[in-house]
Amino acid sequence: MKRIRILIYGETHGKGLSPVTRELVGKSRALAREISGKNALAYSLALISDRAESCRAELSAYGLSRIYVWKDAGDFRADRYADLLAETIRQEEPDILLVGGTPEGRSLAPRVAAKFRTGITADCTELALDAENRLIQTRPAFGGNIMAHILTPDRRPQIATIRPGVMSPAEQIESCPPPEWIFCRNTAQTSSIQFLGIEPADTAEDIDACSLLLAVGGGVRDKDDLEMFRELAALLGAGLAGSRVLVERGFLPPEAQIGLSGHSVRPQKLITFGVSGSLQFRAGIRQAQQILAVNSDPEAEIFRVAHTAICGDLYEIVPELIGQLRSGQPAIHKPMAMPRKNI
Secondary structure: OOOOEEEEEEEEEEEEOOOOHHHHHHHHHHHHHOOOOOOOOEEEEEEEEOOOHHHHHHHHHOOEEEEEOOOOOOOOOOOOHHOOOOOOOHHHHOOOEEEEOOHHHHHHHHHHHHHHOOOOEEEEEEEEOOOOOOEEEEEOOOOOOOEEEEEEOEEEEEEEEEOOOOOOOOOOOOOOOOOOEEOOOOOOOOOOOOOOOOOOOOOOOOHHOOOEEEEEEOOOHHHHHHHHHHHHHHHHHEEEEOHHHHHHOOOOOOOHEEEEEEEEEOOEEEEEEOOOOHHHHHHOOOOEEEEEEEEEOOOOHHOOOOOHHHHHHHHHHHHHHHHHHHHHHHOOOOOOOOOOOOO
């Protein structure tokens, strides 16, 4: 059996790996388990960063075959980084290249695809292997109304960018064989991109990092009504997000949107108010551990994926919750039993 090789483009965050890089490692390991036969799939990682040493212990515990490290590459320049990643591909000769669907990854991956005249599928939400061990790249299409399954049958590597938050991160393995570390010499010294400086963007709440998250939907009638949800979120120590309809109305910024065209979140607890539960929204909450849904429509789709369902008017329930939390009393509501299906 021909050995399948996956190369992961690694990104760092602070002194460690970025969350999406851990997710790509976890998915690569899952794909390896799909293939029968010893050592039928190997996954390696390319890291264009001076932070390799701070990530060394973590990277050594993921079962990676090789780790390519490019030091002294400087700040991110898409053209220069693309040259370095392309050189890594020539050395590794992977069948598959996985890149996080981050601003950095989205600007880098198409340039690499053009260099190798190969296909690329952007913003994938699922990956699998077919009977011939070709990568099945799944992503939403036509506004999220269908899920497209895409193959790159002839050209290599098969390249996919992966939406952050949709896959389970890798867990470290005890006593796994150490990877081979390959330190590469920077051969891309020039760039046509001129770096002028960094200006911090307006800070927005990071809903991806919230362990408790409130999500509001089309049941909210007026923008001013969001103030009671902000108060409820503050009392609970939760983040506040919303469905696409509220962003389109201008009630919330795009950074707060959950769904196929927004964020995929993985909170420990998610509470939704007035969210109908469209396919697009449900795709963004697949990784939520517990979901409590409040909606006045007993047939709302959100109830099909909720672990706890409350059928009622949010304009009655939310003020009552706020009042009980202010007074220090437990907020108790009798849930309405609803059919439970897998997300």
